[in-house]
Amino acid sequence: MIRVLVAEDMHIVRGALVALLRLEPDIDVVAEVASGLEILPMARQAAADVAVIDIDLPGKDGLTAATELHEQLPGCRTLILTSLGRPGTLRRALDAKVGGFLLKDAPPDRLANAVRGVVAGRRMVDGDLALAAWDSVDCPLTVRELDVLRMTAQGYGTVEIAARLYLSAGTVRNYLTTIVAKLNARNRVDAIRIAQDSGWL
Incomplete structure (x- = not known):
């Protein structure tokens, strides 16, 4: 059984x-x-x-x-x-x-x-x-970048993400800038939409 x-x-x-x-x-x-x-x-x-x-x-x-x-x-x-x-x-x-x-x-x-x-x-x-x-196209984001974007999509702010991932707030902002650039997105919200539509989040 x-x-x-x-x-x-x-x-x-x-x-x-x-x-x-x-x-x-x-x-x-x-x-x-x-x-x-x-x-x-x-x-x-x-x-x-x-x-x-x-x-x-x-x-x-x-x-x-x-x-x-x-x-x-x-x-x-x-x-x-x-x-x-x-x-x-x-x-x-x-x-x-x-x-x-x-x-x-x-x-x-x-x-x-x-x-x-x-x-x-x-x-x-x-x-x-x-x-x-x-x-399908492979996800261009690293595991850490996906973690940061996932938490951003869940509504966490930069300082909260930094604390939860043991990073500095500046590093989190750098990750978000890199994510937006890699996904050819207009901003963070657009990056979240692109990642969700692609099934990466």
């Missing part, structure tokens, strides 16, 4: 996912959570084989939680669900070592098959999305 944790903050969607998975004779939903912060402790407590994780979760996003699972609980595979079929998002998911990446509008039978594939050690990725990622 495949033990599954479902992480989705929208109650109706989570209920539908759980109901679909419980129709399968070889799948047992052993835990449900609504926040990214709950994933690792609950996966550990429930001894989950697979975590089916929405990419956009409160508290901690799905890819960050998937990375933590990969590092701290490698026996639990991850399957990311998203409504955003952007190639950059898929690249981030693969960088996070997720086992699968599935669009929420995929046919219902694909979910159970993806869970089975992931638990068997296969990478389960939506075919159209994989082709789009093949042709």
Whole structure:
């Protein structure tokens, strides 16, 4: 029996996912959570084989939680669900070592098959999305630049970002100037839009 944790903050969607998975004779939903912060402790407590994780979760996003699972609980595979079929998002998911990446509008039978594939050690990725990622442009920003831009998008000011990332305020301003230039953006807001539309954030 495949033990599954479902992480989705929208109650109706989570209920539908759980109901679909419980129709399968070889799948047992052993835990449900609504926040990214709950994933690792609950996966550990429930001894989950697979975590089916929405990419956009409160508290901690799905890819960050998937990375933590990969590092701290490698026996639990991850399957990311998203409504955003952007190639950059898929690249981030693969960088996070997720086992699968599935669009929420995929046919219902694909979910159970993806869970089975992931638990068997296969990478389960939506075919159209994989082709789009093949042709997509690589993100020109460094990991640190992405951290700074992500925090800017979340509404943190320069001083707050500096404190959280152990940088000086001047260094953060320099990063933001470099980010705007690299993305050919008009300003920080435009840089955030470009990065989000490309799936880099």
